[in-house]
Amino acid sequence: MKRLLALGAVVLTTAALAWAGSEEPAQSGGAPKPVITKATKGEHCVEPNDFMRRNHMKVLLHHRDETVIEGIRTKKYSLKECINCHASEKTGSVAASKDDFCVSCHSYAAVKIDCFDCHSTKPQGSMAMHPLNAETAHYAHKLAAQAGRPVSTEEMAGIAQ
Amino acid sequence: MSDTKMSDNTPDSPERRRFISTATVAAGVTLVPGVMLVEVAQGRPEDQPASSAVRWGMLIDATKCASGCDDCVSACSTENGWTPVAESKHPTQAPQWIRKLELQDPLTQGQTNLPMLCQHCAEPPCVDVCPTGASFKRDDGIVLVNRHICIGCRYCMMACPYKARSLVHEPLNDTQKPDVPRGIGCVEACTFCVQKVDRGDGTTACAEACAKSGNNAILFGDMNDPESEISKRLRELPTKQVRADLNLNLGVRYHGI
Numbered sequence: 001m002k003r004l005l006a007l008g009a010v011v012l013t014t015a016a017l018a019w020a021g022s023e024e025p026a027q028s029g030g031a032p033k034p035v036i037t038k039a040t041k042g043e044h045c046v047e048p049n050d051f052m053r054r055n056h057m058k059v060l061l062h063h064r065d066e067t068v069i070e071g072i073r074t075k076k077y078s079l080k081e082c083i084n085c086h087a088s089e090k091t092g093s094v095a096a097s098k099d100d101f102c103v104s105c106h107s108y109a110a111v112k113i114d115c116f117d118c119h120s121t122k123p124q125g126s127m128a129m130h131p132l133n134a135e136t137a138h139y140a141h142k143l144a145a146q147a148g149r150p151v152s153t154e155e156m157a158g159i160a161q
Numbered sequence: 162m163s164d165t166k167m168s169d170n171t172p173d174s175p176e177r178r179r180f181i182s183t184a185t186v187a188a189g190v191t192l193v194p195g196v197m198l199v200e201v202a203q204g205r206p207e208d209q210p211a212s213s214a215v216r217w218g219m220l221i222d223a224t225k226c227a228s229g230c231d232d233c234v235s236a237c238s239t240e241n242g243w244t245p246v247a248e249s250k251h252p253t254q255a256p257q258w259i260r261k262l263e264l265q266d267p268l269t270q271g272q273t274n275l276p277m278l279c280q281h282c283a284e285p286p287c288v289d290v291c292p293t294g295a296s297f298k299r300d301d302g303i304v305l306v307n308r309h310i311c312i313g314c315r316y317c318m319m320a321c322p323y324k325a326r327s328l329v330h331e332p333l334n335d336t337q338k339p340d341v342p343r344g345i346g347c348v349e350a351c352t353f354c355v356q357k358v359d360r361g362d363g364t365t366a367c368a369e370a371c372a373k374s375g376n377n378a379i380l381f382g383d384m385n386d387p388e389s390e391i392s393k394r395l396r397e398l399p400t401k402q403v404r405a406d407l408n409l410n411l412g413v414r415y416h417g418i
Contacts, residue, residue: 064309065309066210068305068307068309069299069307070211070299070300071205071300071301072207072209073207074207075207080339080340096335116335117332117344117345118308118333118342118343118347119337120338120342122335122339123339124339124340
């Protein structure tokens with residue numbers, strides 16, 4: 001009897017494995033699965049992945065009101081910190097291309113995000129890479145005015161980054 | 162105008178000496194525990210809400226504000242990521258958080274220079290008229306717009322006696338600064354560099370730029386703290402509130418207008 005059970009278990013496991021394996025090619029028919037890239041920084045998220053996948057919008061909503069209205073700027077649950085860790089290495093952003101962290105899942109789930117109408121999608125500190133560093137950046141258009149040419153909006157965008 | 166410093170703290174002045182001695186004592190006390198040092202350096206801890214024990218304010222000395230200088234305006238636009246009007250595609254509707262005004266008395270031809278920005282009223286008309294509660298005054302006296310609930314109706318712009326608010330008309334296409342979210346369809350104005358204040362810098366981009374230019378016309382600080390530099394200067398100097406008749410109790414005071 002025992003031997004029969006063990007055999008049954010082996011058969012079931014093999015079947016399960018085979019089924020799991022067959023899922024990969026089968027998905028080509030459905031919507032492409034989101035690309036979830038591991039965060040560039042840190043070992044793990046501020047909460048377990050399962051919790052974050054279901055509840056990130058709730059914690060962000062709670063934190064945003066505390067920050068805007070009361071001025072509490074703790075790092076846990078801060079959108080800025082999400083971006084700092086999850087910005088893609090390729091685009092430097094969480095929402096610039098379709099494989100970037102936020103956009104990837106949101107387009108799969110067909111949920112529109114409007115965070116980035118106002119919030120920057122790029123982490124802080126990329127300023128240091130700009131030829132004008134934080135010390136001199138606010139003189140950029142002064143220098144340009146002296147040189148007799150207007151600063152384009154693209155350049156301003158560069159400074160803003 | 163030859164005296165370019167905000168206060169006449171010559172190396173020998175007793176006021177400066179008093180300040181230095183108290184500052185040294187304070188530093189000595191805080192250096193020993195180690196933890197205190199961080200608190201002093203960063204101001205309010207990040208998990209604490211803004212407190213009404215503080216009221217942020219600004220003293221602008223119009224007699225030191227130089228004609229033709231707009232360093233405060235450029236510094237503000239750089240810090241907060243708004244495009245300067247001169248570079249805007251639509252200058253008439255471009256957001257302006259701070260404007261440089263050059264006024265001339267038609268009778269005497271006397272000229273006055275001053276920056277005009279949100280006056281951070283204690284009784285702000287923009288907050289009174291806001292239909293959604295997006296326009297609000299934070300506990301430390303900074304008047305802000307909660308962009309999450311602003312519907313862009315612009316009542317606050319009409320209510321403001323100082324023309325201090327702007328609406329963002331154009332999509333900003335991810336040109337915002339990470340610290341300063343702002344976007345199309347929302348009203349915005351000077352925030353007293355709230356991101357810097359919360360970081361504990363204790364100053365604003367315009368005040369820093371003005372000091373750097375050597376004019377020292379802008380002084381930022383806590384008006385509730387009687388020992389702060391701004392409180393001391395406000396006690397000494399005759400200052401005015403713009404449109405004082407409206408009884409709004411402004412956070413920005415002008416000297417020499």
